Amino acid sequence: xxxxxxxxxxxxxxxxxxxxxxxxxxxxxxxxxxxxxxxxxxxxxxxxxxxxxxxxxxxxxxxxxxxxxxxxxxxxxxxxxxxxxxxxxxxxxxxxxxxxxxxxxxxxxxxxxxxxxxxxxxxxxxxxxxxxxxxxxxxxxxxxxxxxxxxxxxxxxxxxxxxxxxxxxxxxxxxxxxxxxxxxxxxxxxxxxxxxxxxxxxxxxxxxxxxxxxxxxxxxxxxxxxxxxxxxxxxxxxxxxxxxxxxxxxxxxxxxxxxxxxxxxxxxxxxxxxxxxxxxxxxxxxxxxxxxxxxxxxxxxxxxxxxxxxxxxxxxxxxxxxxxxxxxxxxxxxxxxxxxxxxxxxxxxxxxxxxxxxxxxxxxxxxxxxxxxxxxxxxxxxxxxxxxxxxxxxxxxxxxxxxxxxxxxxxxxxxxxxxxxxxxx
Ligand SMILES: Cc1cc2nc3c(=O)[nH]c(=O)nc-3n(C[C@H](O)[C@H](O)[C@H](O)COP(=O)(O)OP(=O)(O)OC[C@H]3O[C@@H](n4cnc5c(N)ncnc54)[C@H](O)[C@@H]3O)c2cc1C
Numbered sequence: 001x002x003x004x005x006x007x008x009x010x011x012x013x014x015x016x017x018x019x020x021x022x023x024x025x026x027x028x029x030x031x032x033x034x035x036x037x038x039x040x041x042x043x044x045x046x047x048x049x050x051x052x053x054x055x056x057x058x059x060x061x062x063x064x065x066x067x068x069x070x071x072x073x074x075x076x077x078x079x080x081x082x083x084x085x086x087x088x089x090x091x092x093x094x095x096x097x098x099x100x101x102x103x104x105x106x107x108x109x110x111x112x113x114x115x116x117x118x119x120x121x122x123x124x125x126x127x128x129x130x131x132x133x134x135x136x137x138x139x140x141x142x143x144x145x146x147x148x149x150x151x152x153x154x155x156x157x158x159x160x161x162x163x164x165x166x167x168x169x170x171x172x173x174x175x176x177x178x179x180x181x182x183x184x185x186x187x188x189x190x191x192x193x194x195x196x197x198x199x200x201x202x203x204x205x206x207x208x209x210x211x212x213x214x215x216x217x218x219x220x221x222x223x224x225x226x227x228x229x230x231x232x233x234x235x236x237x238x239x240x241x242x243x244x245x246x247x248x249x250x251x252x253x254x255x256x257x258x259x260x261x262x263x264x265x266x267x268x269x270x271x272x273x274x275x276x277x278x279x280x281x282x283x284x285x286x287x288x289x290x291x292x293x294x295x296x297x298x299x300x301x302x303x304x305x306x307x308x309x310x311x312x313x314x315x316x317x318x319x320x321x322x323x324x325x326x327x328x329x330x331x332x333x334x335x336x337x338x339x340x341x342x343x344x345x346x347x348x349x350x351x352x353x354x355x356x357x358x359x360x361x362x363x364x365x366x367x368x369x370x371x372x373x374x375x376x377x378x379x380x381x382x383x384x385x386x387x388x389x390x391x392x393x394x395x396x397x398x399x400x401x402x403x404x405x406x407x408x409x410x411x412x413x414x415x416x417x418x419x420x421x422x423x424x425x
């Protein structure tokens with residue numbers, strides 16, 4: 001399709017980014033009757049939203065996110081009922097093993113949050129664990145278990161969500177990068193895309209790992225970094241582990257076809273970029289706690305990002321167009337380690353065959369919590385980003401809360417009160 005010829009001249013709202021956050025926001029805006037356009041520089045779900053493990057979990061979340069994930073799970077059930085085909089949505093629970101005293105303490109502490117929010121989380125002893133995870137071999141103290149947690153196939157879910165946006169009257173423009181925002185009299189006046197301008201008074205920035213750079217061009221400080229997370233997919237096998245499982249250094253989820261998503265849980269590479277140096281101080285407290293999990297790596301990416309212009313221009317091609325899709329290389333060493341660990345914990349899966357490996361670039365914030373907020377210095381701009389590796393599960397709730405901000409509704413205010421931008425200074 002010739003996008004230039006079909007580019008709408010105006011819209012009630014324009015969403016930058018066609019990931020789960022952008023598409024969920026667009027869906028709830030379209031449901032409310034707004035004329036909404038999603039601009040996606042690549043294709044729907046091309047970055048994090050279709051590369052993730054597909055976990056929709058309450059377990060292990062920061063308390064500031066728990067009200068939103070509770071709402072999200074309700075919305076996932078609603079969406080599943082509305083979508084007429086299988087998106088792999090299953091309620092199978094989440095299991096966190098406590099293999100060390102430190103992890104036992106962390107799991108025990110989290111149980112207090114679960115109680116405060118009246119969740120169905122329990123601590124399983126060794127015998128109960130063997131019932132839920134037959135054949136498990138490791139010496140674990142106990143395990144945290146939330147049976148009502150779910151999962152879905154990210155790729156199928158994203159396609160279905162995009163179709164719902166269109167069914168409700170929204171438009172999705174793929175291969176349509178937004179270069180910047182047109183500001184009129186101190187307010188949002190439109191978006192400047194690579195194909196021309198769309199006039200609008202509301203822009204939602206849901207650009208995932210690109211949001212920090214997008215905001216910097218507008219003079220907004222958003223201390224967002226990226227980490228690379230690697231994943232592998234096995235061939236289908238008969239051994240059936242129902243819940244998704246996290247152990248130290250390895251995560252596992254069975255898909256409805258009997259294959260497994262296996263990944264080095266909690267282990268990621270952090271590319272050293274100019275933003276890495278710019279925001280290093282904000283990340284120090286989190287880094288000190290997790291330095292054995294995140295490894296800074298100096299790569300060519302430093303120079304790529306150093307060359308990015310500091311302001312946007314309607315005429316000039318932007319980095320959003322040079323690099324349509326962030327597609328990092330998976331870390332084979334980390335994947336190999338996770339594979340060996342899988343075999344040690346579940347001997348029946350030791351020789352499982354791997355059919356595919358990939359990686360995704362995760363956007364993170366210093367406190368590992370997202371930002372869902374209006375940017376008050378530029379009326380009309382809403383930012384919804386920084387989901388720090390757990391935005392798929394929370395996507396529908398985050399999208400609804402973001403839409404509520406655009407609509408001026410206060411229905412979701414209590415769900416996102418801990419996710420404001422000003423907490424970052
Ligand atoms: C390997 C991996 C495993 C994960 N596992 C889980 C999990 O099990 N459960 C969970 O809840 N979360 C998980 N996550 C995190 C989750 O995938 C993300 O938090 C979530 O997908 C973020 O959604 P998003 O819409 O904000 O970002 P994205 O999906 O990255 O979408 C942003 C989109 O914006 C587009 N864009 C950016 N800038 C522009 C522009 N200027 N113009 C036009 N388009 C633009 C990009 O092309 C991109 O498609 C995982 C992530 C990864 C990578």
